[in-house]
Amino acid sequence: MFLSFSLYLDLTVLLALVLQAGAVPHPIVKRSNSDLSLTAQLRLADTAIERYKLLPNDSDFVFNFTGTEEIPVATSQNWPALVGVGAAISMSQLPACSMSFLHLHPRATELFALNSGHILSEMVPQAGVLDSNNSQRVIRTDLRPGQVTIYPAGSFHTQVNPECEPANFTAAFTSDEFAVSLVAEQLFSFSDGIVARTFGQSIAGEDIEKVRNAIPSSMAIKVDECLAKCGTEKRYKNAIGLVKAFRFTSHHLKPYSSMKGHTLAVLAFISHAIASGNTSSMGILGHNGVDLGTWRAAYERASKFVDKLNITQKVSIVTGGGATVDGETFPGMDFNDGSMGLLEYYYVSAFSQSSALSMTWDKDAVTAQARAVAREFYQKGVQVVFGPTSQPLGRTAWGGRAGETFGPDPFLNGIITAETVKAYTEEGVVSQAKHFLLNEQETNRTNNNIAGFDSTSDSEKRNFLGPYSANADDKTLHELYLWPFYDAVKSGLGSVMCAMNKVNGTNSCENYSLLMGHLKDELGFPGLVYPDVSAQHAGLASAAGGLDYGSSTYWSESAITAMVKNDSLPMQRLNDMAIRNVIPYYQLNLDNGKQPATVGEADYVDVRANHSRLIREVGTKSIVLLKNKRSALPLQKPRIMGVFGANAGAAMAGPNYAYNPITGSGPTYDGHLATGTGSGQASFPLLVTPMAALTFRALQDGTMLRWILNDTYTSSETSALGAGTGVVPGYVNYAQDSDVCLVFINALSGEGGDRTELYNANQDTMVKTVADNCNNTIVVVNTMGPRLVDQWIEHENVTAVLYSSLLGQESGNSILDVLYGEVNPSARLTYTIAKNESDYNVRVCDTTECDFTEGVYIDYRYFDAYNVTPRFEFGYGLSYTNFTYTDLNVPSIEALSVYPSGKKSVGGPMDLWDVIANVTVSVTNTGGRAGAEIPQLYVSYPDSAKQPVRQLRGFERVELARREKSMVTFPIRRRDVSYWDVEAQQWAVKGGEYTFSAGASSRDLRLSKTITIRTE
Known part of the structure; x- marks a missing residue:
């Protein structure tokens, strides 16, 4: 049974990506036949007549799939005639004896027409659609040339070609940004602990056999039958074309013998779990295994309150309003x-x-300013700061x-x-960290954003190409951009603002892996996700993707009610949205009646x-x-x-x-x-x-x-x-x-x-x-x-x-x-x-x-x-004045486990934050007047960890009188000697030599000491 699934995802190249290639980022496929400037002009055209004027040639209305092996998908980006049509089309083939990846299109319905060959298809429309046995319904079709099937937006589906020759097909989509979400890829973006919890057991060691035994019979057996009939030599022919069509990757397929058995078994089990109607609690507060710690009491209050509400009241809360039930009121919160x-x-x-504040390198100054800012918010009756x-x-x-x-x-x-978040919280104001994530430029952040901050006229500056997609690999995402949000969440962050841009192809505010996965599950974030201006683009996609506070334009009562009734939005998720809006209010005791009433701007x-x-x-x-x-x-x-x-x-x-x-x-x-x-x-x-x-x-x-x-x-x-x-x-x-x-x-x-x-x-x-x-x-x-x-x-x-x-x-x-x-x-x-x-x-x-x-x-x-x-x-x-450095002391560090083993908590694994050593250095003011020095500590990892030359891992501001000497202590946490292991999807410690350097800047390092950190 296990071997029958060994070919399950050959065509997706998932194993080549996740296991063999170390989960490097997906290269972005270059669009051929594309004229972005023309596309931009077409989008700006007020009428269809004006658009036709911009397409003066008859050839503008023809797209040639011949010779487009690199990207056999026609969209508005490579075929400008599609601008305004709201459609895309692909012509490709499924190679002999092969199976497509299990996937869905979150923003488009697909019409799949078979032109030649033979296709077996399976599709799960949505949770709650049951068959006569009261089990999750799976729609299975046997397609012959000239037949068409439909995959509604958001439905999981896959196809297999059980014949010895390729099957040629045409796929049409009801959006030119149809997107593809890969079930296996999304799951394996998370840590082993999360995957194990999804299955209810470990997926390693002896437990692999349990997983194998759970794999059901399915149409994948047809692949083995096909291989026996046709031989294996045709398995890989032209396979990469289909993968490229969905903007995936062009890594070479790995031979059958290189496939890792336990992972294939797990991937097959994923299909079984979805087909059986088992849904994940990924990111659902109180159900995702996160130890809420000091948030527990507020969660229980918020959960009990929301349980009493009807849909109308829940919709009111998630769109910025309030609700009252049984004499208890949540009035909504003011943001500014x-x-x-x-x-x-x-x-x-x-x-x-x-x-400017960060240039102080002074935690006390940061705290003092943040407290003062928060007090002014609080006294004006505002509950949430759009910051830090x-x-x-x-x-x-x-x-x-x-x-x-x-x-x-x-x-x-x-x-x-983190210091800012703590200060806001201590003054009774909810912090909203932003912008999540990869919002690194203003140009093209929306469809109407300028390209430069200068005196050029708007008509000259506007590109109208956005929102751009920021495409970063997993290591970069974690070690740079997610890193500060770990600190923020650990320090009591109550809200996060999702950004205007896309992240790896999906709008930030409907990006399931980003919001429900990384933020709410990996980081254990317990608060609400709020959209930046114009960053919400859809109703269901944003709600399902992890947005908790949105516009009534997309989330009207009728729209939300319809989503809940047809099970496209589970009630559990709607409750989660409402709870996340309410929990910061209770966490900061804003219901105690002490905050002054909101005042007008000029009062x-x-x-x-x-x-x-x-x-x-x-x-x-x-x-x-x-x-x-x-x-x-x-x-x-x-x-x-x-x-x-x-x-x-x-x-x-x-x-x-x-x-x-x-x-x-x-x-x-x-x-x-x-x-x-x-x-x-x-x-x-x-x-x-x-x-x-x-x-x-x-x-x-x-x-x-x-x-x-x-x-x-x-x-x-x-x-x-x-x-x-x-x-x-x-x-x-x-x-x-x-x-x-x-x-x-x-x-x-x-x-x-x-x-x-x-x-x-x-x-x-x-x-x-x-x-x-x-x-x-x-x-x-x-x-x-x-x-x-x-x-x-x-x-x-x-x-x-x-x-x-x-x-x-x-x-x-x-x-x-x-x-x-x-x-x-x-x-x-x-x-x-x-x-x-x-x-x-x-x-x-x-x-x-x-x-x-x-x-x-x-x-x-x-x-x-x-x-x-x-x-x-x-x-x-x-x-x-001048300062000297002496007496650098780096104590030995006891052997560390490669990966943290602590319970998942608010801020990530608990032991990720353990202090494993205290590095000290003495600083003396040798000049003629009192002053303050900022001693800095940098760490260099073993070469095998493939990290930057040095990284800041400590700083303090110390005030010293003339000739005064002081010892400065830098606490080193497990996190500070960790790197992101892409394959394991965990923070890891690499055994080897670590050099600790103290000095006045990243290039003025006065003292260094190297120690060996062992792992076990």
């Missing part, structure tokens, strides 16, 4: 942006951007939203994300308290000192100071506008840049600009100030009413007449568009012009992402550089405090500043298929692996 403070409200504070924004992680330096996030290192990002409820002091302090901790020659800083009461650049002064329309009402938006901002755009924007009650702060300080010190608050003004042609002091206004004149020159520059980007440049010619010319005429030129940079400085950094008269992100309402005061030495700078870069744009390995993707071929090698991981010398490395930052 964002991490810089309440957006579009009066009498609130404007805090530092997330990227863990991602975009920072795959590309051109990403428009880098300023909103915590940086491209998953460890640093994860720690800061006079002042919640700012003394947060301005905190914002100023956090701002000073966020400013990186990149250069300080000839002790240029701190300033010592200069007599004459020249101030240059628009970034020093106020914007024309005030701080609550991200653009100039006259000139529009561009890659730089015509005023002091202290907040972002879109959801990364703050509501400013006021803004202290550098010019305002400097004016007040000059008044105290008796300093004479001259300024030109413009990036392109060079000089005045006439003195007009007189120059006052006899110096005609201009860069050159003011620079020559000043003791110190401060040049302020910025780089703007944000939600809705990516960056078009990493340096600005006008601003760089201004810097060089001033430096050519002022021997003490200090540059101050405020930027949303990496900003190159090589155009002037080595200029002998550029004596100092301060570099930061966006610092909120106290920005000018924070900059002033560092300039004058009221605060000793301690911030560190959270990304790499390259010498040239070409030094970065990833650009913005301008198509709808964005392949993350760089894998885990982004930012410093790439620079290290490929020996690219940066201008300033990850973790870099100077101080007004």
Whole structure:
């Protein structure tokens, strides 16, 4: 019986992919006969008549399958005439004695017509459709040439060719994005423990025989009969064509003898389980084997409450409303942006951007700001913060939203994300981490998104190609992008925002493996999934795929009721959706009646308290000192100071506008840049600009100030009413007449568009012009992402550089405090500043298929692996004092199991978080003034683990007086020495030598020690 299934999935190449190839990502098949620009124009056409005008040739209405062996599927992407038709078609063949993979099409019904040969087909329409024996109905058909069968959307089906010659068929789909979900592939994306639980037993060792005995007879026997009749030589002929048709992979098929028996048995058992009507509880809260821990009580309350509700009330909850039953009320929750403070409200504070906060490398500062933000939300009656924004992680330096996030290192990002979540939770506000997942650019994130954040007209910028699909392999997904979400979930995350983009071909907000699998089952996430704006595209697909909160446009009462009645949406899943909406409300005790009522945006409820002091302090901790020659800083009461650049002064329309009402938006901002755009924007009650702060300080010190608050003004042609002091206004004149020159520059980007440049010619010319005429030129940079400085950094008269992100309402005061030495700078870069744009390995993707071929090698991981010398490395930052490192101690670590064995819990396996060692190092302040150092710990894995050269695994901020010495401790968790084992689908420890290095940055490593970690 077992051997009869050995050919079950030959054609899917699943074993070649999962077992032999180590589950490498599916290469994206190149579309032939495709003209994306024409497709975009067709999608924009208002009428069918206009579309016909764009297709002037009769040949435009013919698709030639001949010679299209690579992709025998016609869609709107490779046949523009299909735009607006809502259909796709394939012509292919099922080779002799072969069987197609067990699969479904989540978004389309398939009409399958046999042209020649013989096909046996099986189809399970849906759970709940029963036969006369009250068992799950399986529809079996015996197709001959000229006959057609139908596979409704979402039905599981497969075909077998029991003859010695290929069977030719035509398949038509009711959508040009029909998609394919492979049952076996999806299951084996999960860990062995999850697979075992699905079967109710182990699938390894002696238990294999139990699985084999459970395999029923099926039509797969026809394959063995066919092979006996025809011989085996035809099994593989042309097989890869069908696989490519569904955008799978082109790995070579493995010979019969290489198939792994126990896996084939399991795959066959999957078919039996589905045909028998056994459904999985994957991702269903309370039924998926996750130990809820501190969430248990809230789950039980939410579950009991939801059990009493009717469908109308459940629909109300999952679409943003509330419900009352038996005197108990869930009122619904209010959601709002964002991490810089309440957006579009009066009498609130404007805090530092997330990227600035991460540059502090200070957990206490992160906690303090997050608590303050949460208190303002709570006191305004808002329950959910759209934040923290863990991602975009920072795959590309051109990403428009880098300023909103915590940086491209998953460890640093994860720690800061976790601290933010904990702080929000402790203040009684639900955190909503975003964006899940692979939302690494703005270009083509929707069908109507700009391609660049500059002053180009919208008609020139819009590509209309989206939403793009971010395609990443399993290792990259786990070791980079899922990593911070592990931290967030472990720390009490209540909500997740799914992204606008697709992930590996499926919309994020209906991506079953992503939401129900990775997030809710693997990470044990107990909260709700909420869609980003316009990220929900369907009703049933999103509900079944893992979305918990959606639009009534898709989830009307009638629509949900129909789904439940026809069993396309199980009641268990609808209950799960409602429970997940309610559970954070109970977890944070928001039903205790203590939170003030929600107020209007302009109502006079002042919640700012003394947060301005905190914002100023956090701002000073966020400013990186990149250069300080000839002790240029701190300033010592200069007599004459020249101030240059628009970034020093106020914007024309005030701080609550991200653009100039006259000139529009561009890659730089015509005023002091202290907040972002879109959801990364703050509501400013006021803004202290550098010019305002400097004016007040000059008044105290008796300093004479001259300024030109413009990036392109060079000089005045006439003195007009007189120059006052006899110096005609201009860069050159003011620079020559000043003791110190401060040049302020910025780089703007944000939600809705990516960056078009990493340096600005006008601003760089201004810097060089001033430096050519002022021997003490200090540059101050405020930027949303990496900003190159090589155009002037080595200029002998550029004596100092301060570099930061966006610092909120106290920005000018924070900059002033560092300039004058009221605060000793301690911030560190959270990304790499390259010498040239070409030094970065990833650009913005301008198509709808964005392949993350760089894998885990982004930012410093790439620079290290490929020996690219940066201008300033990850973790870099100077101080007004000096520090030394001594006494690195790395204790021996007891032998570890290869895989964690702890119970599945909120945040993943419990023992993944076990502290296995405490590494220590001593830091001494050897300079002449008090300051703070950020010692960093990096780990290098054994070569056999195939990991980056080094990875951040610890950091602390330590304040030290002159000559003071302190020992810093880095707790090392099992997780910190693990990598993602793609084949085992678990976090694994590779036995071998691990090197621990401590220092001031990723390339300034002062001490190292190597130990051996044994595995058992």
